[in-house]
Amino acid sequence: MSNTKEVRVWDPLIRFFHWALLGSFIVTYLSGDEFMALHEWAGYSIAALLVVRLIWGVVGTRYSRFADFVRSPSEIKQYLQDIMSFRARRYLGHNPAGGAMVIALLFSLSLAVLTGMAAYGSTEALGPFAGLFSGLGEEGADVLEELHEIFANAVLFLIGAHVLGVLFASVQHQENLVESMWTGFKKEKV
Amino acid sequence: MKKIMGIALVTAFLSMVSASLMAADKAQLGKEDWERSGVTKNSGKPRTCSTCHGSDLTQAGRHIRTGKRIEPMAVSVNSQRLSDKKKVAKWFKRNCKWTWGRECTDVEKSQFIAYMKQQ
Secondary structure, eight states, X not given: OOOOOEEEOSOHHHHHHHHHHHHHHHHHHHHTTTOHHHHHHHHHHHHHHHHHHHHHHHHSOGGGSHXXXXXXXXXXXHHHHHHHTTXXXXXXXXXXXXXXXXXXHHHHHHXXXXXXXXXXXXXXXXXXXXXXXXXXXXXXXXXXXXXXXXXXXXXXHXXXXXXXXXXXXXXXXXXXXXXXXXXXXXXXXX | OHHHXXXXXXXXXXXXXXXXXXXXXXXXXXXXXXXOOOOOTXXXXXXXXXXXXXXOTTSXXXXXXXXXXXXXXXXXXXXXXXXXXXXXXXXXXXXXXXXXXXXXXXXXXXXHHHHHHHO
């Protein structure tokens, strides 16, 4: 008989962070170029969520900590190969590929937020970086906006890859990972 | 044969003249809009294109709020202008909203473009 004991994996803060980040990203992405006031505030909410996540990655609960899921490139590569040959080990927390995705997403989002605030500072002379970037000329301000768009689109691409990875892992290990990110619980063994 | 050539030449000449007259007309309308203030939500002083870009397109402007220098809009002195489709669309959208409180129509945009090309 299989063990059906449920264990708590994702704490409330991580679950709130995950879905709030998704919501904020959707609002920010869609409001860009259209509703700039909304875009700026949705962007700030992403910034706040990122700061909380970085701190939680050090002081948070077991599976939230970077130390739990940040692996070496060779381990990540090995795990990706294991996935392809359908013998990837199941992890209660993030598997090595999932952990790499967390880092890639946090990194791209941080760059999108930083270049966004820099572009806002250079073009509008507003925001936290107004002092640093308001002296930049037209060309420089344009480059910042281009970079901002590139990073935002990189995040969108990574989200797509993330969703595919989650679906793939869910099928491979016969568990509903999306539901787990909502309830916080996972089966101890599958 | 000569007659046909003559008619063709005259037609070509006339259409060129009328095209350039139409362009001049268009540029003139763009010039008028350049100084037209629209209704903005943030009220304060009425804004026109010239508030920040100035009335002489061959000269640099100065942004009324940020105080930043804006490179000349005339294509004749600034070859960067109108060279990037995406940029043109982006700034029309932003600046029409900021200045007139609404997006510009395609006709208005084409008149502004004609004006920038003509100067």
